[in-house]
Amino acid sequence: MANRPLVTLTTDFGLADPYAAAMKGVILKSCPDAEIVDISHQVPSHNILSGAFILANAAPFFPPNTVHLVVVDPGVGTDRAILVAQFGDQIYVFPDNGIITFIKESYPLQNMVEIKDFGLLGIEGASGTFHGRDVFAPVVGYIFSGKPISHLGSVPQHYTLLDLPQPRSSDEEMAGRVIHVDHFGNLITNISRQHFPSHWKDPKAALEVYCQDQHVGPIRTAYGQVEPGRPLAVFNSMNLLELAVNRGRFCDAFDVGDGAEVTIRRPEEAK
Amino acid sequence: MANRPLVTLTTDFGLADPYAAAMKGVILKSCPDAEIVDISHQVPSHNILSGAFILANAAPFFPPNTVHLVVVDPGVGTDRAILVAQFGDQIYVFPDNGIITFIKESYPLQNMVEIKDFGLLGIEGASGTFHGRDVFAPVVGYIFSGKPISHLGSVPQHYTLLDLPQPRSSDEEMAGRVIHVDHFGNLITNISRQHFPSHWKDPKAALEVYCQDQHVGPIRTAYGQVEPGRPLAVFNSMNLLELAVNRGRFCDAFDVGDGAEVTIRRPEEAK
Amino acid sequence: MANRPLVTLTTDFGLADPYAAAMKGVILKSCPDAEIVDISHQVPSHNILSGAFILANAAPFFPPNTVHLVVVDPGVGTDRAILVAQFGDQIYVFPDNGIITFIKESYPLQNMVEIKDFGLLGIEGASGTFHGRDVFAPVVGYIFSGKPISHLGSVPQHYTLLDLPQPRSSDEEMAGRVIHVDHFGNLITNISRQHFPSHWKDPKAALEVYCQDQHVGPIRTAYGQVEPGRPLAVFNSMNLLELAVNRGRFCDAFDVGDGAEVTIRRPEEAK
Numbered sequence: 001m002a003n004r005p006l007v008t009l010t011t012d013f014g015l016a017d018p019y020a021a022a023m024k025g026v027i028l029k030s031c032p033d034a035e036i037v038d039i040s041h042q043v044p045s046h047n048i049l050s051g052a053f054i055l056a057n058a059a060p061f062f063p064p065n066t067v068h069l070v071v072v073d074p075g076v077g078t079d080r081a082i083l084v085a086q087f088g089d090q091i092y093v094f095p096d097n098g099i100i101t102f103i104k105e106s107y108p109l110q111n112m113v114e115i116k117d118f119g120l121l122g123i124e125g126a127s128g129t130f131h132g133r134d135v136f137a138p139v140v141g142y143i144f145s146g147k148p149i150s151h152l153g154s155v156p157q158h159y160t161l162l163d164l165p166q167p168r169s170s171d172e173e174m175a176g177r178v179i180h181v182d183h184f185g186n187l188i189t190n191i192s193r194q195h196f197p198s199h200w201k202d203p204k205a206a207l208e209v210y211c212q213d214q215h216v217g218p219i220r221t222a223y224g225q226v227e228p229g230r231p232l233a234v235f236n237s238m239n240l241l242e243l244a245v246n247r248g249r250f251c252d253a254f255d256v257g258d259g260a261e262v263t264i265r266r267p268e269e270a271k
Numbered sequence: 272m273a274n275r276p277l278v279t280l281t282t283d284f285g286l287a288d289p290y291a292a293a294m295k296g297v298i299l300k301s302c303p304d305a306e307i308v309d310i311s312h313q314v315p316s317h318n319i320l321s322g323a324f325i326l327a328n329a330a331p332f333f334p335p336n337t338v339h340l341v342v343v344d345p346g347v348g349t350d351r352a353i354l355v356a357q358f359g360d361q362i363y364v365f366p367d368n369g370i371i372t373f374i375k376e377s378y379p380l381q382n383m384v385e386i387k388d389f390g391l392l393g394i395e396g397a398s399g400t401f402h403g404r405d406v407f408a409p410v411v412g413y414i415f416s417g418k419p420i421s422h423l424g425s426v427p428q429h430y431t432l433l434d435l436p437q438p439r440s441s442d443e444e445m446a447g448r449v450i451h452v453d454h455f456g457n458l459i460t461n462i463s464r465q466h467f468p469s470h471w472k473d474p475k476a477a478l479e480v481y482c483q484d485q486h487v488g489p490i491r492t493a494y495g496q497v498e499p500g501r502p503l504a505v506f507n508s509m510n511l512l513e514l515a516v517n518r519g520r521f522c523d524a525f526d527v528g529d530g531a532e533v534t535i536r537r538p539e540e541a542k
Numbered sequence: 543m544a545n546r547p548l549v550t551l552t553t554d555f556g557l558a559d560p561y562a563a564a565m566k567g568v569i570l571k572s573c574p575d576a577e578i579v580d581i582s583h584q585v586p587s588h589n590i591l592s593g594a595f596i597l598a599n600a601a602p603f604f605p606p607n608t609v610h611l612v613v614v615d616p617g618v619g620t621d622r623a624i625l626v627a628q629f630g631d632q633i634y635v636f637p638d639n640g641i642i643t644f645i646k647e648s649y650p651l652q653n654m655v656e657i658k659d660f661g662l663l664g665i666e667g668a669s670g671t672f673h674g675r676d677v678f679a680p681v682v683g684y685i686f687s688g689k690p691i692s693h694l695g696s697v698p699q700h701y702t703l704l705d706l707p708q709p710r711s712s713d714e715e716m717a718g719r720v721i722h723v724d725h726f727g728n729l730i731t732n733i734s735r736q737h738f739p740s741h742w743k744d745p746k747a748a749l750e751v752y753c754q755d756q757h758v759g760p761i762r763t764a765y766g767q768v769e770p771g772r773p774l775a776v777f778n779s780m781n782l783l784e785l786a787v788n789r790g791r792f793c794d795a796f797d798v799g800d801g802a803e804v805t806i807r808r809p810e811e812a813k
Contacts, residue, residue, distance in 0.1 A: 003574050003575075004574065004575070006570065008563065012454075012455075013454060014313075014453075014454030014455075015286065015309075015311065015312070015313050015557065016311055016313035016314070016325070016453075016454055017311070017325065017453045017454050018310060018311065018324075018325045018326075018327075018328035018329035019329075019453075019454075021279065021308065021309065021310040021311065021329035021332075022328060022329045022332045022508075024308050024333075025308075025329060025330075025331075025332030025333035025334070025337075026332050028277065028308075028333060028334055029332070029333070029334050032274050032275065032334060033274075033275070036308070037563065037566050037567075037570075037578070038557075038563065039560060039563040040557065040558055040559070040560065040563065041557070042556075042557055042558035043558070045454070045455055045456075045518075045520075046518045053560075054558070054559065054560045055560075056560075057560035057564060058560035058561075058563035058564045058567060059563075059567075060567075061563075061564045061567030061568050061571070061675070062566075062567035062570060062571070063567070063570050063571050063574060066567075074494065074495070074517070074518050075495050076493065076494065076495070077492060077493025077494065077495060077496075078493055078495035078496075080495075127507065127508035128492040128493040128505065129493065129494065129505055129507045129508050129513070130507070130508030133332070133508060134508065182556075182558075182559045182561075183554075183555060183556030183558060183559050183561075183587070184554075184556075184587055185587075221619060221670040222618065222619025222620055222670040222671065223616065223618065223619065223671065224616070224617050224618070224619060224620035224622075225619075225620075234670065234671060236669065236671045236672070237564075237669035237671050237672030237675060237676065242671070246616070247587075247588045247616050249587075283725075283726075284725060285584075285724075285725030285726075286557065286580075286582065286583070286584055287582055287584035287585070287596070287724075287725055288582070288596065288724045288725050289581060289582065289595075289596045289597075289598075289599035289600035290724075290725075292550065292579065292580065292581040292582065292600035292601075292603075293599060293600045293603045293779075295579050295604075296579075296600060296601075296602075296603030296604035296605070296608075297603050299548065299579075299604060299605055300603070300604070300605050303545050303546065303605060304545075304546070307579070316725070316726055316727075316789075316791075317789045345765065345766070345788070345789050346766050347764065347765065347766070348763060348764025348765060348766060348767075349764055349766035349767070351766075398778065398779035399762075399763040399764040399776065400764065400765065400776055400778045400779050400784070401778070401779030404603070404779060405779065
């Protein structure tokens with residue numbers, strides 16, 4: 001266990017309504033020493049892919065044994081399972097809808113349980129619309145009291161993963177898709193450094209990036225390597241290919257967004 | 272007193288400006304061990320009814336003796352009173368403008384004082400525009416130092432409550448109003464479970480919900496009980512009748528919002 | 543050092559993306575007892591003047607020795623310096639782009655170092671796009687471990703300050719500019735109380751405020767001193783002249799914004 005019980009929240013609740021705060025109140029009742037950190041409450045409503053992406057690029061940076069409550073849960077109140085799982089050194093509590101997909105790609109599953117014994121959590125009469133408050137929050141107190149997670153239920157037979165688009169590559173080009181548009185208007189693709197064919201990693205291999213057939217340019221290492229207002233491609237802090245405009249908004253300048261095709265090409269002369 | 276001094280903030284300050292953080296700085300100076308949790312800083316500007324609703328659906332979930340600072344305060348700098356009151360097991364510090372209305376409906380008043388002795392709080396020269404920072408924040412240190420709240424002033428002769436719209440019912444129907452549109456586009460009404468005529472609680476009493484005379488359907492227990500894109504009515508986690516579209520936005524689909532009329536009817540054959 | 547290691551964040555990251563939370567995870571790994579408070583993550587993208595203003599009106603209210611991480615950093619990954627400096631009793635970690643300007647105007651510089659020894663911070667292979675997570679966050683652990691800041695690098699020869707617009711005054715009028723439009727639609731100007739010619743401070747000196755030649759009225763001390771919907775001028779909680787509409791939005795009512803000219807005039811008869 002960590003020194004302080006650390007809890008994060010990733011939801012699509014927004015910040016105006018009382019929902020996130022009600023969860024925090026219940027967490028603090030269930031675990032008075034909990035330190036609660038918001039990952040995001042602005043996952044687009046019901047958008048599991050987006051929630052999965054945001055979770056995977058924040059949660060793994062926390063100290064070991066942090067408990068991450070993930071409540072992007074359009075199936076709340078139906079018979080969808082609620083899972084508790086450790087991937088790497090982090091603990092996740094999440095609805096079984098695929099939101100764990102990116103985490104699972106990068107961190108080994110240590111153990112997983114489907115919550116079945118709600119009585120152990122002290123839950124009586126959960127609402128049918130707000131399991132974040134009525135089910136997920138009390139799990140925090142249970143976990144940090146040191147009780148075994150395995151007692152909460154049984155190992156699920158299977159769990160849901162999203163069918164993610166994968167980049168494809170030939171000898172001449174790699175093609176991927178935009179999977180996230182961030183606050184800065186930067187486009188983040190599913191092309192990671194490790195997808196690169198090994199002979200492309202040669203820094204002398206001049207590469208050119210295109211987005212929906214519009215030319216972006218070669219791959220840079222910082223936004224400031226082009227003039228303000230000019231576009232660039234860069235492997236970002238997530239090791240994913242990102243398209244940006246220095247001090248601008250790529251999504252607006254190129255009028256593209258989620259799902260747009262991004263290709264990396266080797267000009268004839270570079271082969 | 273709680274183990275840790277817990278403080279929440281409910282304001283209409285938004286999150287971009289320095290206002291909420293300046294309050295937090297002063298709170299931490301006045302009470303270095305305070306744990307501060309945001310309920311919301313996105314109450315619509317100057318909207319007391321909305322602030323009252325958000326407060327009432329988050330604050331009561333916190334551990335006993337949490338201090339809730341409520342700064343939706345268009346009358347700042349005028350002679351409106353600042354009140355400190357305990358309702359149920361929670362402590363509220365708020366301007367006397369009705370923002371305590373929903374709390375007062377559900378939790379018994381234990382005691383109340385109007386702050387008059389600003390010197391006791393160590394306040395000299397509060398601004399006329401930002402009592403959140405200059406008056407409310409220092410109250411936290413005073414309360415958690417264990418000093419008696421009663422010394423801060425005197426019991427007010429009266430305090431302000433909003434004149435809330437009440438649902439009306441006949442033998443054939445109940446009619447209420449939308450009092451909040453949430454982040455998901457769900458409409459929350461002033462019709463609570465306890466408003467129901469007892470003979471309507473019979474689960475065999477087929478009930479149909481309408482919004483501005485558009486048909487919504489029977490009352491469900493989870494969003495997922497209708498197909499994605501379809502509307503439903505449900506008693507939500509606040510025990511209030513809520514209109515939603517599964518994985519969609521009711522307010523947009525039905526083009527309705529705050530104040531819309533919602534009726535529950537018993538079809539002729541069900542009587 | 544303060545009792546608890548206090549850290550604040552001021553960024554243009556927004557709240558939807560994983561960026562702010564990834565920083566917090568790294569801060570908590572580097573300093574497990576850190577208490578993290580958001581000043582703002584909604585500084586307009588790449589807007590250093592706006593970030594400087596928000597920082598200066600929140601950070602100084604925190605307990606002494608709070609560490610303020612400031613990541614409005616369009617030059618990330620270039621050779622712009624990262625500075626650690628104490629102004630007054632607060633510690634700031636910030637890119638050398640002028641974001642410290644308003645702080646420097648009001649608080650004495652105690653000491654400053656340009657970070658050069660990234661190895662001391664345990665940093666290997668920072669990304670070129672996210673120094674908030676990879677460089678700024680680890681500084682927190684270094685500082686709160688009590689190690690000397692001076693070991694991190696050397697005193698910079700110079701550091702960047704913004705060229706702020708200054709109000710100008712004659713015997714008949716003072717003219718300044720709007721430097722911030724807040725969440726309420728209030729306009730905040732660069733005219734402070736101390737800019738006032740001494741003979742104007744005479745309360746009998748009837749003064750009239752204009753915005754882009756539209757009449758606003760005399761200087762008040764609270765929003766509620768005019769009827770709802772009516773405009774007013776007030777010296778606000780930052781001691782800056784602010785234009786507001788009681789329970790309304792000045793920026794919309796007068797169709798003005800950042801950079802608008804605001805003048806204070808003494809009518810002929812008042813001289």
